[in-house]
Amino acid sequence: MQQTRTRTAVYYLILWLVAILFFLPVFWILMASLKTPNDILAVPPKFIFQPTLDNMIDMLSRPNTVPYFINSLYLSITSVSLAIVVSFLAAYALSRYRFRATNFLMFLILSTRMVPAAAFVVPIFQMFNAFQWRNQFGVLMLYTMFSIPFSLWILKGFIDGVSTRYDETGFVNGASRLHVMFRVVLPQVRPGLIAAFIFNLIFVWNEFLLNFILGGPGTQMIPYALAVGLVSAGGNIDWAFVASLSTGYVLLPTILIFLFQKYLLVGMTFGTVRGEV
Template sequence: MRRSLYHAVLWLVALIWFAPVAWIILSAFKTREDILATPPKLLFTPTLQNFRDLFTTNASFVVQFANSVVLSLVSVVIAVAISFLAAYAFSRFKPKGTDFLMFLLLSVRMLPGPAVILPIYLMYAAFGWKDNHVALVLFYAMFSVPFSVWILKGFLDGVSIRYDETGRVNGGSWFHVIFRVVLPQVKPGLIAAFIFNLIFVWNEFLFNFVIGGVQTQNIPYALAVGTYSDGGLNWTFIATMTTIYILPPILAIYAFQKYLLVGMTFGTVRGEV
């Protein structure tokens, strides 16, 4: 009885938290009149017209969605690759001032966006990097490195250095030790860092709005500038674009949820393996 009650409470909490998301998804299949109906309609005739309008009347949507995918995936892959090597150096070689450098990395990452947007904008404008995919990818990668280093260092600290020593004694190169011996053991950490940073870049608006441009617009930018039309809120546009927008991260989190759970606890509650 207690176990059933416990699971019922968990389901209730989950449904309460999911209710706004479910309402947005349902609204994507409603007409404007159904969305604004009072009292709200739970039973309605679904329509796909909102999705047709999004792809036909909003010609830039496909480009904006592609920009979100490219900027997120490429920048996070670069960040995770760099962070793994940096975390390996911090974990294995422990250079002088490691603790201070780790603190410095995290403190820089904790700076609020509005505090750094002006110097970054001036730098990008001076070098002619505005509205440039490569420049924006490098910026997002730079912004994702500190958090990834912290996650991966915790994982690497939990992997015994004896693996490295055994590989070296048996004639393995550093490349072999790092990428063939150690890397497979921290795969959950790599996936956790990838997903966490992917969500950040996927949802990022401020820097894309300021140092981006027409060619690099992402979905948050499109939501911000397309919210109002015909003298009011365009609820069908908001609901439809949001529904498409939230699907990729939901699917990614669902597919890798076991790695995310491990990533949030590894290195904090266990020792070497």
């Protein structure tokens, strides 16, 4: 018994140390956003200081900051919502209408997310130029396309866990296929929908490379602002701006993960661990 308690204590100690290591950069950014520029660059670092919101006010008062936030929200929420709708329809079809190569097809679809974005950015760039898609529509479709494979993989796992008896009961009672899909199956895979939505929302929210290369005027998001806005007019890194923008940038993923962490657990296990969801 004592050995088991010691082993458990060691495991928790290691987990806490790893968590602290991951949280330290976030803690530094959060503290820097509340410091004056002189306090940020102070040596040794100041842990006791007078907090100020001047950095936040300055960050929000800059001309492009609010449009960057609006673009990030619009492109993330809209593209992922479209991807969830398409993925649910495809997942239902692949789950209920099985054929010999279903698993291989699912592997091919998911493998598109395994390829680094830099590997196909050149042909996509040429296509976007040819069709003049370097606008919100083009970027929206691009993020929708990238969000479909992972959403499809998660949702198919959930729909596979819903017995076909529910479908058969609905058909016997005169329900149409669409009625069964949206009124019978859809409510039972709600945790999967939420998990897929949050996972892909965080992916699009954090995406930089494609937005930087393929996006045109009016499509830039917060990662783009962080990349091109690091340097102030004097040629030095504007740490106050970077810290305040980064603090605002991490709020949405943090809130979503805190509110829906149980759904994320279910999503990562593809519905095999449901718990109290």
